[in-house]
Amino acid sequence: MKKIVLLLLVMVAAFSVNAQQSKIAQEKPNLRRVYVGGAFSLWHDKDIDRTTFQIAPEVGYNFNEKWALGVSIGYGHYKTGDEKANAFGLTPYVRFTYFRTGMVRLFADGNIGFSTYKVKGADATNGFLIGIRPGIAVDLTKNLYILARYGFLGYCDDYAMLGGSTQSIGGLNFDMTTLNFGINYQF
Numbered sequence: 001m002k003k004i005v006l007l008l009l010v011m012v013a014a015f016s017v018n019a020q021q022s023k024i025a026q027e028k029p030n031l032r033r034v035y036v037g038g039a040f041s042l043w044h045d046k047d048i049d050r051t052t053f054q055i056a057p058e059v060g061y062n063f064n065e066k067w068a069l070g071v072s073i074g075y076g077h078y079k080t081g082d083e084k085a086n087a088f089g090l091t092p093y094v095r096f097t098y099f100r101t102g103m104v105r106l107f108a109d110g111n112i113g114f115s116t117y118k119v120k121g122a123d124a125t126n127g128f129l130i131g132i133r134p135g136i137a138v139d140l141t142k143n144l145y146i147l148a149r150y151g152f153l154g155y156c157d158d159y160a161m162l163g164g165s166t167q168s169i170g171g172l173n174f175d176m177t178t179l180n181f182g183i184n185y186q187f
Contacts, residue, residue, distance in 0.1 A: 032143060035060050037184030043177050050080040052177055054161060068095040074161045089115035089161035103139040108132050117160035127158030143186050150179045
């Protein structure tokens with residue numbers, strides 16, 4: 001009986017210490033204000049012989065643990081059969097982190113983007129986008145984290161930096177070309 005009581009006391013003490021440490025960690029988060037980094041994506045659809053490559057450096061500012069403001073400047077190269085195209089885009093965003101546990105954060109980026117897209121031998125096409133992109137970030141260290149974005153909810157018209165689609169689309173899109181990975185450094 002003494003062993004059971006002693007075991008229960010040790011378990012309660014361990015849970016108390018763990019809860020106290022979690023509370024302290026939540027009260028004083030290690031918030032770094034400015035971050036730089038970028039994202040990339042590479043996709044090949046063998047059914048239509050289309051290759052998509054995009055790179056998008058970004059810079060942002062964390063106002064607090066939930067809200068951030070940033071901008072991404074992107075370049076994309078697309079090849080379908082013999083047709084090649086290049087695109088440039090500017091996408092400011094507001095990031096809302098709606099869930100955090102330990103080293104994992106779930107967020108949503110509210111985007112307004114502008115792009116220009118030029119197919120070789122044709123005139124350039126300008127486009128825009130407005131919508132939300134969900135994502136996940138995983139802290140590797142206190143300054144470095146990786147992130148991934150997948151999907152889009154909103155409207156775009158001839159916007160070339162969301163998986164290379166240059167059509168007018170609206171709604172919810174979970175096409176694999178919307179998946180990108182990135183790494184950011186906070187200081």
